[in-house]
Amino acid sequence: MSSVTFVGEHLFWGNLGHAAVVVSFISSILATISYFFAEKNPLDQSWAKLAKATFHLHSLAVLTIIGALFKIIYSHYFEYHYAWQHSSRDLPVHFMISCFWEGQEGSFLLWIFWQMVIGQILLRSAKDWLNPVMAVVMLSQVALTSMLLGVKIFSYKLGSSPFELLRNVMANAPIFKSADYLSKVKDGNGLNPLLQNYWMVIHPPTLFFGFATTVVPFAYAIAAFWRKDFTKWLKPALPWALISAMVLGAGIIMGGFWAYESLSFGGYWAWDPVENASLVPWLILIAGVHVLIIHKSTGNSYIVGVILIITTFLMVLYATFLTRSGILGNSSVHSFTDLGMSGQLLVFLLVFVLMSIAMFIWRWKDMPRSAKDEEIYTREFWMFIGSLVLVISSFQVTLTTSIPVFNKLFGANMAPPADVIGHYNKWQMPMAIIIGILTGVAHMLKYKKNSNEGLKKMGIQAAIALVISIGLFFVFDLKNFFFIGLLFAGVFSILANTILLLPFLRGKIKLAGASVAHIGFGVLLIGVLVSSANKQVISINNTGEAINPEFNNKENVENIYLERGKPNNMGDYIITYVKDSQFWVNTYYQVNYKKLDADGNVDYEFNLYPNGQINPKFGLVANPDTKHYWGHDVFTYVSSVPSQKGEAKFINEKTSQVKPGDTIYTNNGYAILQGINTNSDGENVDVNNFKVLLGAELKVYTLDKVYDAMPLYGVENNSATSYDAFVEEAKLKFRFTGVNPEDKSITIVSSEKDNSGDFIIMKAIEFPMINFVWAGTIIMIVGFFLSIIKRVGDL
Amino acid sequence: MKKTSIIALAIIAIAIGAIVSMYGDASTYEGFEVSANNPGKEFHVVGVLNREKEKYYDPQKDANYFSFYLIDEKGKESKVVYHNPEPADFDRSEKVVIVGSMEGDHFEASKILLKCPSKYTDNQVQT
Secondary structure, eight states: OTTOOOSSOOHHHHHHHHHHHHHHHHHHHHHHHHHHHHHHOTTOHHHHHHHHHHHHHHHHHHHHHHHHHHHHHHTTOTTBHHHHHHOOTTOOHHHHHHHHTTSHHHHHHHHHHHHHHHHHHHHHHOGGGHHHHHHHHHHHHHHHHHTTOOEEETTEEESOOTTOBHHHHTTTOGGGGSTTGGGTOOOOOOOOGGGOSHHHHHHHHHHHHHHHHTHHHHHHHHHHHHHTOOSTTHHHHHHHHHHHHHHHHHHHHHHHHHHHHHOTTSSSOOOOHHHHHHHHHHHHHHHHHHHHHHHHHHSOOHHHHHHHHHHHHHHHHHHHHHHHSSTTGGGOSSOOOOOSOHHHHHHHHHHHHHHHHHHHHHHGGGSOOOOSOOOTTSHHHHHHHHHHHHHHHHHHHHHHHTHHHHHHHHOOOEEOOSSHHHHHHHHHHHHHHHHHHHHHHGGGSBTTBOOOTTHHHHHHHHHHHHHHHHHHHHHTTOOOTHHHHHHHHHHHHHHHHHHHHGGGSSSOGGGGHHHHHHHHHHHHHHHHHHHHHSOEEOOOOOOOOOOSTTOOOOSOOOOEEEEBTOOEEETTEEEEEEEEEEETTEEEEEEEEEEEOTTSOEEEEEEEOOEEEEETTTEEEEEOEEEEOSSEEEEEEEEEOOSSOOOOEEEEEEEEEEOTTOEEEETTEEEEEEEEESSOOOTTOOGGGOSEEEEEEEEEEOSSOEEEEOOEEEEETTEEEEEOEEETTTTEEEEEEEEETTTTEEEEEEEEEEOTTOEEEEEEEEEETHHHHHHHHHHHHHHHHHHHHHHHHHO | OOHHHHHHHHHHHHHHHHHHHHHHHOEEBOOHHHHHHSTTOOEEEEEEEOSSSOOBOOTTTOTTOEEEEEEETTSOEEEEEESSOOOTTGGGOSEEEEEEEEETTEEEEEEEEEEOTHHHHOOOOOO
């Protein structure tokens, strides 16, 4: 290898990037140590100065890594494995950003970047908590930057570098024998088509910002153990916890929205391990925030609150381990690459778990406790119960998601439940009901005051909510009576919190963040319930044709066969696959929907353009298209297309002798001969070649449209030439084959294009009330935002 | 008895319930033989496509009928019927995980997961 000098490589950027990785790793170690000693020796300012300097160096190094990697992707330096594997020349710039985090190294880099930004914010805001908090944050940064090292220490490969050269990754490939191998690497592998979506540009940064922020409350909690100061950290840590809850919540639902808008599994949530892995930390964080607020108001429940805040961060690490170690293997539809870092990831997780346990043991006796038993008619009691329900809910999700881990640990042979969604729903639905109701109940009671005077008011509200729920039950035409419970939880939560909110609407809205967030939760609950319970596959195949006896079609016959141009009945719609068109790498299939009213007349119509990318590596990658109405969505995607379109074939040929005014009938419509044109000058026909060139002026009438067509007939001495006229949309072809001087008629041969090889297989789902899901989430995020403003104002 | 203790007990009870339910609902990875002995019960079967035998999908006749032959990890073969269109990229799969149950002479798959490790690590430079 070393004897070859390769030409055309841009080694500078890789060397720069790799050097920056090493600098960022070493500087994060130095910063951790410096912050540690700065905390131990508060009188010696030199440690704090050194810490700050190394952290700035670290930040600079992180920005350099990102710059170098982006340069490599942007300039198509395919000598780098990362650029070759994740990008290609035809990608627009915004998708190049997505290439950045398609690979694991890039998503670690994103996390590192956010944690660095958070460090910079802490530097300016953490004041006297800076040193211990930053020591913990930088320790986590050490772990993360080590994932990018890609160096061999003895025989163990530490991390995986995004600056690895293609020729080193595939050292044995014969292509690298030649010095100018780069001239043969024309293009990269490209970005996974599923990620070629706008949501994939903004969803990962949001989610990773959410993940990254969980380190701050964790670091404050550890710092509190360290300083044995169990009160002062709460005030600065709480806004961070709320930011984390808001951003992580937004990131999770963005993932759901991406799945809904661009994946063809038909929904926004599938209880997939990857989704669960981000949901669990969020649930625990929400519980933790509530318990910390209880503690701030009453002085109780400190230990539980701290456990939850710490567990949030540990669950983020556990999620990282699950999704990146390859352990999920057969249990998820997501594909995971095992970069051989599972050991390293496990060490990362265990270090932080052991550190947390050690802190608890060390300070167990010093932590504040309340000896008093809880009173029932207080706000804190029910908030606490609600938090515990959230914990149980996250416990159940973690348990089933961890089945592959149990297999590994105990050598079991378990597989995820066959009916995954049913399994989770039967646990999570009752929990959601309890939580929804508690968000209404807890606010009626007061902190530290055991009084039941609010009970009567609550009873009246509950009664109103129950009446509304029963009404909605029939409006939405729900079948399962269990759903009244969910509806009630949602309606009661909205009603009770709206009443609480009203006094704050004039001016003091930022005090009402909690009420707003809880209203959002109520709306979300109703949206989730109605959109999933009444989700209806409308593309049920109802042709009734069973040709093969094996086609017993007992259940999931959910796809419809659409021949191009041939209208089909589908539920209340008449749908037609009109045509396909190519845009960049995607094929868009225009599907026309005509909604029928009760009398069978067309009420309104619209077109959807589900698209597919016939990708040489991935096969058909389908993206749905959705028509949004305020009350429901019509969701459509192409599940299969013919692998190869056949040559156009024309059938039902028919010869007619016609005079002007006569009609030619075909299966696709009829044509009337308007007249015979003697001065034709057809586009592709040279008039000078013929003595006479005749054109038959035809008006073609289909069910809903009129077209003009003019087949030509040219005569030169003894020979005659016919030129077809083809009406693409009507799929009709006309050929002018002769003139009959006796009766002044002409001969027209009509034929119809056979489209049986041109079809799509499509699936369509109607989601009612799905806008409630998005609206509820947005309201919830606004609520978090108001709370953050208030808490930051309190600092 | 303090309320805190009652709550703690309730939580332990629910947690045990969650564990039991996980065990109860969990499917298992089995071969066709076990599946055939328990008709109607759902299993996960891991296997490879038998490329010698023909897979069948004719959307013009029925867009929701796809059948193929799978050889499980113990080497036993069975016909598999999937009432959905043929999944994209089916031919390229190295490993197939099907979820479903044995129905008479064939396996009714309700879910198909394709494992194409080559998707991300297709380390072949195309020139």
